[in-house]
Amino acid sequence: MTDQDRGAIGLAERMLGLLDEGSFSATYKYALLMALLDLCLEKMSGRGVPPETVTTRQLAEKVVELYWPHAAPYRGQHVLRQGGVRQGNQAEIVSAIAAHRAGVARDPDQPVFRARLADPERFEKLVRFVEWKLIEMPIPRLQWVGPEEIRFLYEYAWTKHVRQSEVSAYQRGAPRTFDNRLLLRAGVAENLVRLNGLLRPLLHREWARMVAAMNRLPESELDDFLFGATRVPLDPVRAPLLSLQAGRCFYCQTRLSGPSEVDHFIPWARYPNNGLENLVVAHARCNNRKRDFLAAARHVENWSGRARAHASDLEVVASELDWERDPSRSRSVAVAIYSRLPEEARLWERESELVAMERPRILAALGRLAA
Ligand SMILES: [Zn+2]
Structure with a gap:
């Protein structure tokens, strides 16, 4: 076995630990991991060099894309719950995307890029809101397993005291108010890409299972609605x-x-x-x-x-x-x-x-x- 194989297996082991961790009350964990995986593939250079950083902005765009099909009414009825502590509550990111869809994209098959073109200004607001939400909670929360945070996937420079005003200033283009980078740990992007064929279906299954449980639906019905190719x-x-x-x-x-x-x-x-x-x-x-x-x-x-x-x-x-x-x-x-x-x-x-x-x-x- 090569060092690289060992690295990939070690990362897979830690990812399984993250998936087992039960502290997330919404599906954000899956969305964030999937967004990271997608970005590592998309940002591979033409010569096959994987990225060393991703930004909160890139993650936010990706997370909007991932939740986009989920935020259409399921079977024409209502948007599936993906979080919230009390019955009837919804994950804030999903609520925001659903509200956006209801405004500009009533067609449940509308792909996200068309919605972006339909109303760029409003879409930009949505992405900025999602970016703030990711900075506030899921990004700093993701790597907590049990009582401690182990930054084995990425390092980042903000603390839990980060204020929305600092992030808004950076989003408006003010220089140096906020460092939006996640620095990927050595070998992480490389190994995520190598594990893609394995991790992707695993994340889908775990994600669908959580949505199924929250909405009291059979998991088998959800996979296609959430992740299927047939929606467009x-x-x-x-x-x-x-x-x-x-x-x-x-x-x-x-x-x-x-x-x-x-x-x-x-x-x-x-x-x-x-x-x-x-x-x-x-x-x-x-x-x-x-x-x-x-x-x-x-x-x-x-x-x-x-x-x-x-x-x-x-x-x-x-x-x-x-x-x-x-x-x-x-x-x-x-x-x-x-x-x-x-x-x-x-x-x-x-x-x-x-x-x-x-x-x-x-x-x-x-x-x-x-x-
Ligand atoms: Zn043929």
């Missing part, structure tokens, strides 16, 4: 993407006749991303075979080739459909995931065929994506 209909992108693929299935390259599906190239289960560059059209049959596997080198080359050859077409489609698009984030995530897979990982080639990972070939293809 992908149908609008099918025709334009198919035309960029010259009418062929992205994976088997034969003509697409019969049922087709829009697939997440980097599987949703690894990192949820409806960005246009992460979507491809495939035979329903090919897509069902691929499932949650990562695609093999040949497909990564085609994916990278499409992103380069059709960058401006993708841009046009995104703006015509008012669709989300963030090529550099998608590329960072792909680099993070492929570069940290264990050597023995098997990737999906075709039908039920899995092949060995050709890491150099894959990283070379992703490297060509750099602008």
Whole structure:
């Protein structure tokens, strides 16, 4: 076992300790850990160097994104409880997002980036409020296990006496009123990325379990509502993407006749991303075979080739459909995931065929994506 393997296992052990810790009365623990995990993937440099810091601002944006689908009424009725001590109370962050949604995004499938565009000023207020809430409680609280705080994930510079006025001043751009950085401990970002395939479903399950218990619902019903890929209909992108693929299935390259599906190239289960560059059209049959596997080198080359050859077409489609698009984030995530897979990982080639990972070939293809 390498030192790095030992580091990853040690971190996993401590994360399990955090998940067991019962002092959080809201689901903030899960949101914060998930936000950290996502940011470590998104901020991986093109050369595969993980981030050393994340900011409270980045965490706040991420937390809004994570709670966004949760804060729509469940089955058209009411917003699910995610905290609060007394019955009927709600976690403040969820309340704020739900209130925002009720104002600008009545469609329960409205993705967060569209809500941001719909009313940027109001959205900015929401993010600032969430940032303050994170600074006040969950960030300093997260690393308490039992009677003491052990800062094994991150270090930060404020104390429990931090005042909202200091944070507001920094949010308005006043210099040096507040240090918004979380300094990640050595190896933390690296190991979070390595553990992504394991931690993500674990966090989802624990999170769904807490929401289920708070709302007296069966856990099995909630997973899809809270974390599923099906909430945003992908149908609008099918025709334009198919035309960029010259009418062929992205994976088997034969003509697409019969049922087709829009697939997440980097599987949703690894990192949820409806960005246009992460979507491809495939035979329903090919897509069902691929499932949650990562695609093999040949497909990564085609994916990278499409992103380069059709960058401006993708841009046009995104703006015509008012669709989300963030090529550099998608590329960072792909680099993070492929570069940290264990050597023995098997990737999906075709039908039920899995092949060995050709890491150099894959990283070379992703490297060509750099602008
Ligand atoms: Zn196919």
